Amino acid sequence: MRTPLITRTGYQKLTQELDHLWRVERPETTRKVTWAASLGDRSENADYQYNKKRLREIDRRVRYLRKSLENLKVVDYSPEQEGRVFFGAWVSVENDSGEQKRFKIVGYDEIFGEKDHISIDSPMARALLKKQVDDEAVVRTEAGEFVWWITAIEYEKPTGKD
Missing domain, CATH: 3.10.50.30 (Transcription elongation factor, GreA/GreB, C-terminal domain)
Structure with a gap:
């Protein structure tokens, strides 16, 4: 089991990563998936396949970060x-x-x-x-x-x- 501690700097980095994924990367990737899906046959569409996979990776990381940040205790000097x-x-x-x-x-x-x-x-x-x-x-x-x-x-x- 991991000790649920983090430094203030580490907490800020994880918070910034979460914010960037949620506000920048996810909307951008969602737009790409929507555009690629509009082109038709999704089974042979590399843009659709790749961006759909990337969207799942982003969502997985966002869930992990939200859960982690909720449970971590910031330890200051x-x-x-x-x-x-x-x-x-x-x-x-x-x-x-x-x-x-x-x-x-x-x-x-x-x-x-x-x-x-x-x-x-x-x-x-x-x-x-x-x-x-x-x-x-x-x-x-x-x-x-x-x-x-x-x-x-x-x-x-x-x-x-x-």
């Missing part, structure tokens, strides 16, 4: 988080081999298309929660146990605009 790893933190880690990683701990819906974001439900994030700089985190996965040290923790502070 709090000064009490400073110094420890919590939801929304940018965390830098290093292992014994000197390999370094930096990523932000976010909700499931925010990781797609972002190579430097990890889900709060991932083994790495779970191992890091509540830890401080210089703490050791043992990450347990199907591939084995991996040890990482926290080298930095940062939070994006709100700009005061909203």
